[in-house]
Amino acid sequence: MKSIVAGLATEHAENGIGPVVLMLHGWGDSLHSFDALVQKLPGFRIVRLDMPGFGNTELPKDTWTVEQYAKFVAEFCKKTGVQPEYVIGHSFGGRVIIKAVSQRFLEPKKIVFIASAGVADRQNVHNMAFTAGAKIGKALLKPFPKSLYLRLRKELYRVTGGDYISAGALQETFLAVIKEDLSSDAAHIDRPALLVWGEDDIVTPVEEGKKIHRLIKGSELKVLSGAGHFVHQQKADEVAKLIQEFFI
Amino acid sequence: MKTVAVMFGGRSAEHDVSIITAHIPIIDTLLASAQYDVWPVYITKDGAWYCDKQMNDLSFFQEADWQQKLARMQKVRLNFDKGLTIEWPGFFDRHIKVDVAFPAMHGTYGEDGSLMGVLRMAGVPFVGCDIFASAVAMDKVLTKQLLEAEKIPTPPYVWFTRGMWKADPETLRREIKKLEYPLFVKPVHLGSSIGISKAKDEKELENAIEVALHYDDKILVEQGITEMIEVTLPIMGNDDPRTAHVERPLNKTEFFDFNDKYLSGGGKKGQDGANSGYSQIPADIGEKMTEHVKEIGVKVYQTLGCTGISRVDFIIDTKHDKAYVIEVNTLPGSLYHHNWKKAGVSNMDLVSGLVRLAEERHAALKDTTYAFKSDILTKVGGAKDQK
Structure with a gap:
C-alpha cells in the first residue's frame, strides 16, 4: 500500500501480528529483499518500506544524506x-539504522544488522579514491564531445564503481551516502545488537562486521558459512532462527 | 505506400506503457503488412519530439544506453501546411509528409485529447477517438456525470478537488459517509490504476485520499461492491461499432493495479503488452449478462462519441446481477489485441482497420461545413467605434 511521507508517495507493507519489527533494505533493493525472512518470523508485526528512490517509492527531490534517509524513516513511523x-x-x-538510532530518531529495544554498510576501513581508501576519481575523471573528460564524454564517463565509472552507474537519478545521493563514515555514530549505539554476516561477503566483508562488533558494546557477531552479501536470502532459515533467539 | 506516423511516449506516468503499445501490436503489424511507410515519433518525458526509424524496433528502448543514443539524434519540428509534415531542421532539409497519424499515447498530453487537438489543427487523419471523447473519458467524474445523464448505471460517488478538500473537509466527509464501504479512491485523470486505493474504514479512507491527491488535483471516492467481478469490453468502429469479447481480468491482488495490468502474468508479459496471462476471455458471466454488457458498452461508446477504438470497464454486482460502468479508456493498452484476436480480428485486421476508420472519419469531417461567409469585418468601423 502507499502513504505520503514527507511529500513522497511511499510503498510499504505489513505482515503478521505481534511486536513491531521494522525492516530496511539495501541500496538498489526493495522491501521484497526480506520476503523469505518475513515468512520465517511468525509472531511479529513486520513493517517494511521501499526507501525513497527504490522499489515503488518516489525519488527524493534533491540529494540526500544518510541522515535524511534516517529522518525519513522516523517520519514514516510517525505517519x-x-x-x-x-x-x-x-x-x-x-x-540508516546506525544514524537513526545514534541520533535517537528511532528508539528500538534491539537491533539486527545484516551485512551492514557504513563503517568500512576501505571507506576511506576505496570510496575516497572513487569519489576523487569521479571528480578528476569528469574534469578530464569535459573537453570531449557530449556523446564521447558520456561513453568515456560510463567506462570510467564501470571500472570504479557499479552501484554509482546503476544509481541513475540517485548518483549524487549515492556519493553523499558512501562519503560518510558512521564509525563514531555506531559507537554511540547503546542497545543490544545482533550482527549477521555471510562469510563470503565481498560487498561488506566480514572485517566490517568485526569493526561494528568492536564499536557497539555488547553486540554479538554471527558469521554464516556458504553465504555472501545477501545472507538473509541465501540462509533465510538460519538467519530467522538467530533473529528469533535474539529477540526473545 | 501510405506514410503512417506512430506517436508514443510523452509527458505521462504511462510513458513506458505507451512505448509497448506503440510497438506491440501497432508498429510491428504495420511493418509486417509492407503496405505502410512507418515512422515512429517518440516524445520524451519532458516533451521533446524525435523521429528515427531505429525506434521502429522495441529493442532500441531496451538497450542500456538508449537515452544516450537518443541525445545524439536531431529533434523534429511539425509543420501544419496542408496537413502534417515532420521536419528535421538543418542544412540538408529533410521532411516527410504524414498520411495518417497513429497516436499510441496513454494518459496526460496524449490520450487526454491534447495530441488529438494538435492533429486536428494539422488537418491530418488520425487513429482513435477525437479530442472530445478523449477529454471526457480522461476525467472519470465527467464520464460518470455523462453516464448518469443517460441513465447508464455507475456506482455512487463523491468527487472533489484538492482546494475543496483543503477548504472544507468536514462537509466532504459527511458526503462520503452516505456511501457504503469498501470505497475506492481514485485520481480522476490518471490511467493504469495509478494512485488508486481501496479503503475499508475511515482510517484507510483518509490515507487513500491523501495518496490520490498526491497524484491529481481532482479525485473520486466511489462506492465499491462487496460481491462483484470486474469485466472489460473493447469496442471498435465509428458509426457502427463492433464489440470484442467481454474479458474478465483474473488478477492476483485485490484489484487491478498497474503491476497486474502490465507487469505480472507469470512470464507472459511482453508479448501482449497488457498482461493477458490473468484474463478469462470470454468472461464466464452467462449469455444474458454478456449481451447486456455489450449493449451498455455500445451505448456508452456512442454517448461519449468514441471513434476508432475504446474499452469500457464494468463491475458486475453478482449478488444483484447488475452491471455498472466504471470508466472508459480511449486507448486500451496494446489495443487489447489479445482479446480481438480471440474475437476473430487479427492484428493486421485490427491495425489496418483502425487506419481505415481514421481516414473515413477524416473524410466525413470534410463534409461538415466549418466556414461561413460573413461581412462582419467590413461593418466594423475601426478603433473609434469600439469606445
Whole structure:
C-alpha cells in the first residue's frame, strides 16, 4: 500500500501480528529483499518500506544524506503510527539504522544488522579514491564531445564503481551516502545488537562486521558459512532462527 | 505506400506503457503488412519530439544506453501546411509528409485529447477517438456525470478537488459517509490504476485520499461492491461499432493495479503488452449478462462519441446481477489485441482497420461545413467605434 511521507508517495507493507519489527533494505533493493525472512518470523508485526528512490517509492527531490534517509524513516513511523520495538537493516538499511538510532530518531529495544554498510576501513581508501576519481575523471573528460564524454564517463565509472552507474537519478545521493563514515555514530549505539554476516561477503566483508562488533558494546557477531552479501536470502532459515533467539 | 506516423511516449506516468503499445501490436503489424511507410515519433518525458526509424524496433528502448543514443539524434519540428509534415531542421532539409497519424499515447498530453487537438489543427487523419471523447473519458467524474445523464448505471460517488478538500473537509466527509464501504479512491485523470486505493474504514479512507491527491488535483471516492467481478469490453468502429469479447481480468491482488495490468502474468508479459496471462476471455458471466454488457458498452461508446477504438470497464454486482460502468479508456493498452484476436480480428485486421476508420472519419469531417461567409469585418468601423 502507499502513504505520503514527507511529500513522497511511499510503498510499504505489513505482515503478521505481534511486536513491531521494522525492516530496511539495501541500496538498489526493495522491501521484497526480506520476503523469505518475513515468512520465517511468525509472531511479529513486520513493517517494511521501499526507501525513497527504490522499489515503488518516489525519488527524493534533491540529494540526500544518510541522515535524511534516517529522518525519513522516523517520519514514516510517525505517519503510519508505527513504533518499532525491533529494527533490522540490510547493508545500506544498516547504515540508516546506525544514524537513526545514534541520533535517537528511532528508539528500538534491539537491533539486527545484516551485512551492514557504513563503517568500512576501505571507506576511506576505496570510496575516497572513487569519489576523487569521479571528480578528476569528469574534469578530464569535459573537453570531449557530449556523446564521447558520456561513453568515456560510463567506462570510467564501470571500472570504479557499479552501484554509482546503476544509481541513475540517485548518483549524487549515492556519493553523499558512501562519503560518510558512521564509525563514531555506531559507537554511540547503546542497545543490544545482533550482527549477521555471510562469510563470503565481498560487498561488506566480514572485517566490517568485526569493526561494528568492536564499536557497539555488547553486540554479538554471527558469521554464516556458504553465504555472501545477501545472507538473509541465501540462509533465510538460519538467519530467522538467530533473529528469533535474539529477540526473545 | 501510405506514410503512417506512430506517436508514443510523452509527458505521462504511462510513458513506458505507451512505448509497448506503440510497438506491440501497432508498429510491428504495420511493418509486417509492407503496405505502410512507418515512422515512429517518440516524445520524451519532458516533451521533446524525435523521429528515427531505429525506434521502429522495441529493442532500441531496451538497450542500456538508449537515452544516450537518443541525445545524439536531431529533434523534429511539425509543420501544419496542408496537413502534417515532420521536419528535421538543418542544412540538408529533410521532411516527410504524414498520411495518417497513429497516436499510441496513454494518459496526460496524449490520450487526454491534447495530441488529438494538435492533429486536428494539422488537418491530418488520425487513429482513435477525437479530442472530445478523449477529454471526457480522461476525467472519470465527467464520464460518470455523462453516464448518469443517460441513465447508464455507475456506482455512487463523491468527487472533489484538492482546494475543496483543503477548504472544507468536514462537509466532504459527511458526503462520503452516505456511501457504503469498501470505497475506492481514485485520481480522476490518471490511467493504469495509478494512485488508486481501496479503503475499508475511515482510517484507510483518509490515507487513500491523501495518496490520490498526491497524484491529481481532482479525485473520486466511489462506492465499491462487496460481491462483484470486474469485466472489460473493447469496442471498435465509428458509426457502427463492433464489440470484442467481454474479458474478465483474473488478477492476483485485490484489484487491478498497474503491476497486474502490465507487469505480472507469470512470464507472459511482453508479448501482449497488457498482461493477458490473468484474463478469462470470454468472461464466464452467462449469455444474458454478456449481451447486456455489450449493449451498455455500445451505448456508452456512442454517448461519449468514441471513434476508432475504446474499452469500457464494468463491475458486475453478482449478488444483484447488475452491471455498472466504471470508466472508459480511449486507448486500451496494446489495443487489447489479445482479446480481438480471440474475437476473430487479427492484428493486421485490427491495425489496418483502425487506419481505415481514421481516414473515413477524416473524410466525413470534410463534409461538415466549418466556414461561413460573413461581412462582419467590413461593418466594423475601426478603433473609434469600439469606445
